[in-house]
Amino acid sequence: MTPELTASLEELLTAVRADAANLPSLFWLRAYTTIAMERGTPRIRWAKLSGFVSRTAREFGVNGLDHAPGRALLTDYHFFQAVGTDDNIVVRDPGQMRALDLGRSYDVELLPDFQPELPALALAVNQAWDELRVADHADGALASVLTRWAPEGKSGLLPALIQAQETGKGWLPPETLSQIAQALGVPLSQAYGVATYYKMLYTKPVGRKLIRVCDDVSCYLNGSADLLHQLGNILWVRGGETTADKEYTLEIVPCLGHCDCAPIVEVGSTLNEFVQDARAVLSAPEAEPRGIAEGPVLLRDINTAHLHTLDGYLAQGGFAALRRALTEMTPDQVIAEVKSAGLVGRGGAAFPTGLKWELASKSISVLRVLGDAEKHRGRTYGYLVCNADESETGTFKDRILLERSPFRVLEGILLAALAIGAEYGYIYLRGEYPLAYHRFRNALEQARAGNYVGSNILGSNFSFELEIRRGAGAYECGEETALFESIEGNRGEPRTKPPFPTDYGLFGKPTVINNVETLSNVPFIIANGAAAYRQYGTEKSPGTRLVCLSGQVQRPGTYEIPMGTTLRHVIYELGGGLHPDRSLKAVLVGGAAGAFLTPDQIDVPLAFESLNAIGATFGSGAIMVFDDSANLWGVLLRIARFFKEESCGKCFPCQIGTQRQLEMIERMGQGKARAGDLQLLAEVGQVMTDASLCGLGQFAATAIASAFKKNLVSA
Amino acid sequence: MIEVTLTVDGESVTVPQGTTILQAAQRISKEIPTICYHPHFSPPSLCRVCVVEVEKSRVFVQACSRAAENGMVVRTDTPRVNQTRKLLLEMLHSAVDTSESPDLLRYSKKYGAEPDRFGDGARREFPVFDDNPFYIRDYSKCIMCWRCVQACGEDVQWTFAIHRGDRGFEAHITTFDAVPIPESTCVYCGNCVQACPTGALKPKRVIWMEQGFDLKQLARVSQLDEPKKRDR
Numbered sequence: 001m002t003p004e005l006t007a008s009l010e011e012l013l014t015a016v017r018a019d020a021a022n023l024p025s026l027f028w029l030r031a032y033t034t035i036a037m038e039r040g041t042p043r044i045r046w047a048k049l050s051g052f053v054s055r056t057a058r059e060f061g062v063n064g065l066d067h068a069p070g071r072a073l074l075t076d077y078h079f080f081q082a083v084g085t086d087d088n089i090v091v092r093d094p095g096q097m098r099a100l101d102l103g104r105s106y107d108v109e110l111l112p113d114f115q116p117e118l119p120a121l122a123l124a125v126n127q128a129w130d131e132l133r134v135a136d137h138a139d140g141a142l143a144s145v146l147t148r149w150a151p152e153g154k155s156g157l158l159p160a161l162i163q164a165q166e167t168g169k170g171w172l173p174p175e176t177l178s179q180i181a182q183a184l185g186v187p188l189s190q191a192y193g194v195a196t197y198y199k200m201l202y203t204k205p206v207g208r209k210l211i212r213v214c215d216d217v218s219c220y221l222n223g224s225a226d227l228l229h230q231l232g233n234i235l236w237v238r239g240g241e242t243t244a245d246k247e248y249t250l251e252i253v254p255c256l257g258h259c260d261c262a263p264i265v266e267v268g269s270t271l272n273e274f275v276q277d278a279r280a281v282l283s284a285p286e287a288e289p290r291g292i293a294e295g296p297v298l299l300r301d302i303n304t305a306h307l308h309t310l311d312g313y314l315a316q317g318g319f320a321a322l323r324r325a326l327t328e329m330t331p332d333q334v335i336a337e338v339k340s341a342g343l344v345g346r347g348g349a350a351f352p353t354g355l356k357w358e359l360a361s362k363s364i365s366v367l368r369v370l371g372d373a374e375k376h377r378g379r380t381y382g383y384l385v386c387n388a389d390e391s392e393t394g395t396f397k398d399r400i401l402l403e404r405s406p407f408r409v410l411e412g413i414l415l416a417a418l419a420i421g422a423e424y425g426y427i428y429l430r431g432e433y434p435l436a437y438h439r440f441r442n443a444l445e446q447a448r449a450g451n452y453v454g455s456n457i458l459g460s461n462f463s464f465e466l467e468i469r470r471g472a473g474a475y476e477c478g479e480e481t482a483l484f485e486s487i488e489g490n491r492g493e494p495r496t497k498p499p500f501p502t503d504y505g506l507f508g509k510p511t512v513i514n515n516v517e518t519l520s521n522v523p524f525i526i527a528n529g530a531a532a533y534r535q536y537g538t539e540k541s542p543g544t545r546l547v548c549l550s551g552q553v554q555r556p557g558t559y560e561i562p563m564g565t566t567l568r569h570v571i572y573e574l575g576g577g578l579h580p581d582r583s584l585k586a587v588l589v590g591g592a593a594g595a596f597l598t599p600d601q602i603d604v605p606l607a608f609e610s611l612n613a614i615g616a617t618f619g620s621g622a623i624m625v626f627d628d629s630a631n632l633w634g635v636l637l638r639i640a641r642f643f644k645e646e647s648c649g650k651c652f653p654c655q656i657g658t659q660r661q662l663e664m665i666e667r668m669g670q671g672k673a674r675a676g677d678l679q680l681l682a683e684v685g686q687v688m689t690d691a692s693l694c695g696l697g698q699f700a701a702t703a704i705a706s707a708f709k710k711n712l713v714s715a
Numbered sequence: 716m717i718e719v720t721l722t723v724d725g726e727s728v729t730v731p732q733g734t735t736i737l738q739a740a741q742r743i744s745k746e747i748p749t750i751c752y753h754p755h756f757s758p759p760s761l762c763r764v765c766v767v768e769v770e771k772s773r774v775f776v777q778a779c780s781r782a783a784e785n786g787m788v789v790r791t792d793t794p795r796v797n798q799t800r801k802l803l804l805e806m807l808h809s810a811v812d813t814s815e816s817p818d819l820l821r822y823s824k825k826y827g828a829e830p831d832r833f834g835d836g837a838r839r840e841f842p843v844f845d846d847n848p849f850y851i852r853d854y855s856k857c858i859m860c861w862r863c864v865q866a867c868g869e870d871v872q873w874t875f876a877i878h879r880g881d882r883g884f885e886a887h888i889t890t891f892d893a894v895p896i897p898e899s900t901c902v903y904c905g906n907c908v909q910a911c912p913t914g915a916l917k918p919k920r921v922i923w924m925e926q927g928f929d930l931k932q933l934a935r936v937s938q939l940d941e942p943k944k945r946d947r
Contacts, residue, residue: 174892192891645883686802
């Protein structure tokens, strides 16, 4: 090799020898040389390289999913240049490399002078890799997990468990749990209690790849049973079992939030949509996500404007609201504008957003007067939390926003933090949304590089830092206080209210927690004013909202509708109506925690006041359509099973009630109802509704009760 | 001292600010049933048996941890509240062996709970864990009231030998990796055993008495086995 290339390689190897945390960079280089040699070309698409790295990294105990090592390989060492695939512009200056928007499409290639030496480089890299990779990969990976999360203490427990599992053996042996617990200062039994609470954490061995088949309502209506049958034939295992060669573990899971593309099979961290052939899914991973998303404001041009890239977002007027808020408004004026717009929460509870911000702002102001010692860990007097744990059956709108316009979510977060006086925040993102995680994380890195996040944002005296926390398979962690518990490193069990989060929230500090869609609405309101927001919708329900249409319709998808649009319009005009020769039987509005509407009710305008008038609510915005071929007992069974599996187990009514409800629905669905079952089911439902500690239990019986009340089923 | 005045079942009572509804009711000798509540632990408010109706509240309110507020109007024995208590007791009987929980049995009489209403649904069934010299763990009797975890943890002992594992109906009490008690951090203080309201945790000496052993006989036998101890 030439002296220059040798020097570049030596620089990298020195860094790796000095600190094992640099090992992933060597791994990326090895990945590059491997693919380049296989294909006989030095030019490799960055996305292909990322995919290869994330698929093979786990075998070597390397956290290859981390973009930073790959990026460091481009920016800190002298090997590569990057070429934009759409504009063919070549970037090789280190400063420009650092500002590369990896959300766009790039090819990477060795610098031209180095290209003739690719074979020699590949040989040298492989030799170095054999010499330097940690003998027990799991140990090396675990060491970096502990280094990263020990400073957080107990709050780092869930992220540490997730990362240790991903970069280790795919499950959490007792030794690993023990080391994490000790490093973080968490009692062993508590660490074990947390690990066993989350369904995506495994304390027993699992196959190298997890196959998750969704069997919840929409996937059930669209062929999940057939997929399970196919997989049963190919793999020869049932749900929960691992194949003999330890390659696959099959899991049957509740709603994965991809009902717009039902039926779904997840293999590893790849979501396969509209699956007909299970075998094809096992061998070839899925391409781009395909769900339909249409609408005038939040979803404007969402599929064409590259809103997941900083350039694309800026071109659509992105961050204009933030600039306006920083230069022309006070925080109180920001709150007033949001109050005046009449924005209410889009997670399901529909609490007035401006009011929530105002309450928190007051609590935070009080602490600020008391002085610095009131800051939590020296970071902030109060927190802004974005609830991105969308897990309600039939709901996927937040996923669409996070995947396709993450910068807008981020701008909403920044505006909320600015308004209430928070200097630190978290976004708690559902563990089953890998693409949303990567897109949002990329957006956050870009935003940090562009000074939209961090200290003195855009030259102002507003500073804000955001941390991404991933969930690990628990619907209950979408409940605001359970979410706080999860971030704090506990089991996702809810707290009693009062006190409310604006007084006592995350880490006991005043906290505003808002839904993804709620926050996504804020930039428009601040940039254009409350009146502009109110031009859509009705007097009592201003603005637009996203609804998630799925089930037995021609065009399932995410639709942004002005409030007051009728349900009929959503199903027949936007959703393309039912399948040929089918007639409408029922519509479930609000997901598993919602209520059934009958065909005579579909002219209801979708607004809070008109839905309330017929005893229904938006809930999460899920709209699931059932035609005359739907087996509603199968639907009720899945609703009952969903709540039984997701109940956290803290309070008695829900812990036992969801179990008994499921048993009774099972009996009734099989035609084996006992005398008194209907009465007992109603009573159990009533206890859960009246006495449960949180919304999960309080709404666990609602859909089922409405099905009986409307005679959609009879026992 | 700031005081608040509230009404409980039509009767007025004035208490220091911060007093819970439960404590306020106790002052005027009104019994509100409780299961998970223990005066020495921070209330987890999870059994929901102490819920009461509070005027202007959308949901029932747990008396054990909700602070009394000025002007609060509380009803502790409305039909809906009593129905809630009856159902909760029936659900407990259907899932757990409640034969040795005197409070549960007493409440069941008072609220007319019918133990067999749920027939043969899933129950908590565990083998008895007899893995240490001092106490047994019979989780078929465990109602998941959290008291043992609290006693072992931050409310009393700070030993953290046990915690909750899994979730939902299958949630249960466990040591780290379900190891036997001697391999955990348990220091055999007995606080958990004392706190358990259902007999799920029982001292070995009680078991032996129940089985008819003469404890003095047992002690003599063990002394004969280890004479060296007596020679010290």
